[in-house]
Amino acid sequence: MISLDGKTIRNSGDGKALHVVSAWCAANELVLAQEKVDAKSNEITAIPKLLKLLDLDNRIVTMDAMGCQRDIYQQIKDQGGDYVVSLKGNQGTLHEDVKLYLSDPKTHQMTNENHDKGHGRIEKRVAVVSHEVDWLQHNHHWPNLKSIGHVTSTVVKKGKETTDTRYYLSSLPLTAEQLNDVARSHWGIENKLHWRLDVVFNEDKACIRHDHAAENMNILRKWALGILQKAKTKPEQSLKSIMRRNAMSLKHLLNCVNKILRA
DSSP states (O other): OEEEEEEEETTOOSSSOEEEEEEEETTTTEEEEEEEOOTTOOHHHHHHHHHHTSOOTTOEEEEOGGGOOHHHHHHHHHTTOEEEEEEOGGGTHHHHHHHHHHTSGGGOSEEEEEEEEETTEEEEEEEEEEOOOHHHHHHHOOTTOOEEEEEEEEEEETTEEEEEEEEEEESSOOOHHHHHHHHHHHTHIIIIIIHHHHHTTOGGGOOOOSTTHHHHHHHHHHHHHHHHHHHOSSTTOOHHHHHHHHHHOHHHHHHHHHHHHHO
16 A cells, blocks of 8 residues: 655745655555655645656555545556545535435445554544445546545544544445555554654754755655664664664664664
């Protein structure tokens, strides 16, 4: 699965801050490629360029609603891949039609529920899927559409409960369990890439602006992030602790480098 998402690097420009769209491999927690967004454009123009850099054969590409464009998903299919796209109001009546259709429990061909507990929160995710899409295709002509669905997430944290529902389109005949897994995996690009760039490397506070330095440093941070992932001895070990021990002990640094080279 390859997830695409953009991140603005704050304090990275005298005018408009640098915005970069990354392709994230969830299985290996690795950035495969990236494309910067032109100062006078947005993610929609950068995504097709990024897709051309990737081998999409038998891959599932996930994106949020910003990239929800017919031409983009036709390109994914032309390159041999499939898509699961989050759907919001930027597609006008398409979002409302899917929302209205799935609001009737009789249309739910498959359902799946799973639970998570950690970081002081309890989360329940309920996914529903329908493969009845002919009526939708008649009005909207979406490329190779095979299934629609939604995931409702209910989170209880510090005694407060919040609920959010996201709607999806896919070129695959997904099961509800698969939709739940894909929807959750997509947020790895936020939690395991963008969050770490800010918290571990303090990217937004770097204030690097000269020429292409901000973009180059963004590439180096992602490269370092991939390397540090291989240096972990325990799944729960933090990357900051590895960096701290490397800075304090040459022996630990050399052991870390040897482990990375053998990975």
